[in-house]
Amino acid sequence: MNIVIQNLKKRFGEKVAVNIDSFKINSGEILGLVGNNGAGKSTLFRLILDLIKADDGTVHMMDNTRDINVAETEEWKDWTGAYVDDSFLIDYLTPDEYFQFIARISGKEPEELQQFLDKFEHFMADEILGQKKFIRNLSAGNKQKVGIMAAMLLQPQILILDEPFNFLDPSSQSAIKHLLKKYNEETNATILVSSHNLQHTVDICPRIALLEHGVIIRDIDNSNGQAQRELEDYFEIND
Amino acid sequence: MNKYQLYKLLRKNESLKEKRHPMFEKNRFMKFLLIFFWLYYAAILLFMGVTMAIGMKGAYNGVAAFHVLDGWFLVVLMIDFWIRFILQDTPVNQAKPYTLLPIRRSFLMNVYLIRSGFSIGNLYWGFMLVPFGLIAIAVPFGWITFIGWLLGWWLLCIANGFCYLFVRTLLTKHMAWLLLPIVVHGAIIAAMFVPDHSWLDMPCTILLNGFANWNVLYILAVLAFVAFLYYANFLLQNSMVYNEISKEEEVKVKNTAKMSFLNRYGRIGEYMKLEVRMKTRNKTPKMQFAMGIGFMLFFSVIMYFTDVYDNGFMKSFICLYSYIFLGVTTLIGIMCHEGNYIDGLMSRRESIYQLLRAKYYFNSMLLIIPPIILMPLMIIGKMSVWMNLGYLFFTAGVLYPILFQLAVYNKDTFPLNQKLTGKQGNATQQIISMVILFLPIGFEKLATVSLGDPWGYILLMCLGIIGVATHKIWIKNIYQRFMLRRHINMEGFRASRNS
Numbered sequence: 001m002n003i004v005i006q007n008l009k010k011r012f013g014e015k016v017a018v019n020i021d022s023f024k025i026n027s028g029e030i031l032g033l034v035g036n037n038g039a040g041k042s043t044l045f046r047l048i049l050d051l052i053k054a055d056d057g058t059v060h061m062m063d064n065t066r067d068i069n070v071a072e073t074e075e076w077k078d079w080t081g082a083y084v085d086d087s088f089l090i091d092y093l094t095p096d097e098y099f100q101f102i103a104r105i106s107g108k109e110p111e112e113l114q115q116f117l118d119k120f121e122h123f124m125a126d127e128i129l130g131q132k133k134f135i136r137n138l139s140a141g142n143k144q145k146v147g148i149m150a151a152m153l154l155q156p157q158i159l160i161l162d163e164p165f166n167f168l169d170p171s172s173q174s175a176i177k178h179l180l181k182k183y184n185e186e187t188n189a190t191i192l193v194s195s196h197n198l199q200h201t202v203d204i205c206p207r208i209a210l211l212e213h214g215v216i217i218r219d220i221d222n223s224n225g226q227a228q229r230e231l232e233d234y235f236e237i238n239d
Numbered sequence: 240m241n242k243y244q245l246y247k248l249l250r251k252n253e254s255l256k257e258k259r260h261p262m263f264e265k266n267r268f269m270k271f272l273l274i275f276f277w278l279y280y281a282a283i284l285l286f287m288g289v290t291m292a293i294g295m296k297g298a299y300n301g302v303a304a305f306h307v308l309d310g311w312f313l314v315v316l317m318i319d320f321w322i323r324f325i326l327q328d329t330p331v332n333q334a335k336p337y338t339l340l341p342i343r344r345s346f347l348m349n350v351y352l353i354r355s356g357f358s359i360g361n362l363y364w365g366f367m368l369v370p371f372g373l374i375a376i377a378v379p380f381g382w383i384t385f386i387g388w389l390l391g392w393w394l395l396c397i398a399n400g401f402c403y404l405f406v407r408t409l410l411t412k413h414m415a416w417l418l419l420p421i422v423v424h425g426a427i428i429a430a431m432f433v434p435d436h437s438w439l440d441m442p443c444t445i446l447l448n449g450f451a452n453w454n455v456l457y458i459l460a461v462l463a464f465v466a467f468l469y470y471a472n473f474l475l476q477n478s479m480v481y482n483e484i485s486k487e488e489e490v491k492v493k494n495t496a497k498m499s500f501l502n503r504y505g506r507i508g509e510y511m512k513l514e515v516r517m518k519t520r521n522k523t524p525k526m527q528f529a530m531g532i533g534f535m536l537f538f539s540v541i542m543y544f545t546d547v548y549d550n551g552f553m554k555s556f557i558c559l560y561s562y563i564f565l566g567v568t569t570l571i572g573i574m575c576h577e578g579n580y581i582d583g584l585m586s587r588r589e590s591i592y593q594l595l596r597a598k599y600y601f602n603s604m605l606l607i608i609p610p611i612i613l614m615p616l617m618i619i620g621k622m623s624v625w626m627n628l629g630y631l632f633f634t635a636g637v638l639y640p641i642l643f644q645l646a647v648y649n650k651d652t653f654p655l656n657q658k659l660t661g662k663q664g665n666a667t668q669q670i671i672s673m674v675i676l677f678l679p680i681g682f683e684k685l686a687t688v689s690l691g692d693p694w695g696y697i698l699l700m701c702l703g704i705i706g707v708a709t710h711k712i713w714i715k716n717i718y719q720r721f722m723l724r725r726h727i728n729m730e731g732f733r734a735s736r737n738s
Contacts, residue, residue, distance in 0.1 A: 049582075049586055050585075051582055051585060051586070051729055052726060052729070052730065053726035074588045074589060075588070077586060077587055077588040078588055080586070082586050084582060085582070087579065087580055087581065087582040087583065087733070087736065088580065088582050088583035088586065089580060089583060090513065090580045090583060091579070091580070091655075092516060092517060092520040092521055092655065092656070093513075093516060094492055097516070101509055101512070101513065104502075104505075104506070104509045105506050105509050105510075105587060105590065105593070106587075132492045133492060134492060134520070136656070150583075
């Protein structure tokens with residue numbers, strides 16, 4: 001499933017949050033989105049997910065048979081999974097209940113849910129399921145894991161994760177990188193990931209978009225990991 | 240910075256907090272409506288003050304009008320107490336942002352308790368008392384008497400405010416503390432209305448008469464009572480402040496009922512489970528539910544054991560409000576609790592439609608509670624079965640559709656599990672509340688007067704059944720209108736989530 005952005009603009013007062021003339025994310029691609037604080041990464045994700053209204057322009061999700069403007073229909077929600085922040089979580093549920101809820105409203109059978117949870121057993125590290133804790137009582141890292149898993153539970157063709165490495169311990173960060181890569185290989189899903197962690201972004205994203213003041217200023221080919229130096233130069237983190 | 244400068248800074252911050260609330264900042268119309276309602280209720284109190292002063296003049300065998308009103312001051316204070324749940328914040332919550340700053344906690348508590356005592360809210364009853372006193376006291380008895388009498392009322396309102404703060408803070412420990420005001424107020428009402436002559440009438444009158452006569456003993460006694468309540472609040476609020484910050488709570492979930500009987504209803508069943516869990520696992524909805532049940536029990540017990548509410552209007556009033564109370568308190572803020580996780584809901588297809596239907600079924604099922612509570616009144620013949628049926632269906636089929644309209648317009652997130660405060664309703668919610676509170680009584684009177692007793696209620700029932708039968712249509716319509724406004728609403732929910 002491709003994502004096609006055309007003339008997309010969003011302002012908050014005088015500040016331009018997003019201003020993208022044209023950008024296409026190809027089906028099966030893992031795109032990394034990087035930029036400084038306030039560059040517009042989360043806003044762009046929210047625009048793609050129709051959670052905020054664009055001042056101008058469109059976001060289309062399309063393949064050979066479908067071409068859907070996300071602002072005009074809800075059909076795309078059937079194949080899109082996302083986790084942007086904890087406003088995606090229903091925090092008075094336990095993780096077990098939350099996964100069951102998402103699974104049932106998505107038409108998944110209990111066996112499918114169990115198979116899905118089995119795949120994430122290592123990632124959850126015995127701290128999420130069966131704990132009899134509400135999500136609101138989980139640590140920030142475990143909340144993050146629940147959110148990421150809930151987004152992937154649908155087995156979406158488009159997966160959008162905002163700062164997925166935040167709050168996670170090093171082993172969980174490594175685990176989520178592997179899970180995302182594997183998921184992409186197995187399903188050919190289009191994955192969008194934003195992060196401030198350049199190393200992780202370079203590790204998993206063959207293509208990286210650099211955002212500055214809402215504008216994609218560089219579209220970097222990272223098929224051989226060559227984006228590292230360019231990004232370090234941009235963020236001025238070289239010695 | 241000395242203490243006075245610090246006090247001024249805290250006062251300024253409180254003022255900015257109100258002015259910069261996202262809902263008010265963006266909406267001039269809402270500001271206008273809030274001022275309008277503030278003035279509207281003030282005008283009602285003013286009107287009551289004037290008419291009571293004139294109406295009571297010489298109506299009670301030579302007893303001064305203000306003595307008659309004073310006999311009811313406990314009733315006024317009880318109303319005042321419950322209204323504070325909607326309007327008044329607690330010092331703990333106000334002090335929360337400053338607790339990690341180098342400001343003495345005791346200073347913060349004193350500032351907010353004093354501000355609470357001297358708040359303009361404690362003068363609001365003055366809209367009724369001043370015109371009443373001017374006519375009934377100042378003219379016949381002189382200004383000194385009038386001012387002394389007003390001082391008495393004001394001090395009692397302050398004491399009442401401190402009682403409220405005490406109870407509200409205790410509620411953070413356990414919901415059962417709600418029983419404290421219910422029992423106390425129940426006892427007061429029983430002492431006033433169960434005996435042939437109220438036991439409290441005379442003591443109340445004597446107390447305020449003491450103020451009117453500037454009797455130092457009475458004044459000192461009430462001042463000592465206010466000081467005692469102040470100190471009790473100070474100790475309690477001080478001890479609670481860290482609990483509030485740390486948000487300590489039992490982390491092990493007790494209630495993990497699977498509610499598998501709802502599985503057969505598919506997605507709707509899942510959203511119904513969500514609704515049940517939301518109501519049972521969060522302090523704010525639990526408190527609303529407990530207050531609703533308390534309201535119903537309170538009035539049905541009074542009506543069962545006394546003849547205070549035996550006239551036709553009060554029967555209709557109590558019956559109707561028993562049916563709508565739960566709906567009004569929860570549905571007036573429909574979607575506001577969901578504002579906490581609106582992004583998650585909105586990223587699922589048609590989730591809002593399913594959620595609205597689940598909410599409708601859940602609230603309709605709750606309508607089984609009022610007839611159970613009112614059953615004894617139906618058995619002893621104080622309330623007709625037709626009236627109950629009429630209001631039951633009218634609530635489910637007419638009033639709920641009106642309340643559900645708010646799902647289109649509500650865009651202010653209410654905290655789900657905040658321990659002490661809930662957010663206030665906005666102007667649209669207040670207007671719908673007014674419609675819900677006044678429309679049915681007027682309609683019922685019109686129907687029963689023009690068609691006769693059972694037929695009027697049968698008409699209400701039929702209208703209700705039409706609404707129930709067409710619920711999928713009107714809920715779909717609400718959902719479609721919600722989707723047209725979704726960006727505005729989501730922006731509002733996000734902006735107010737942590738404000």
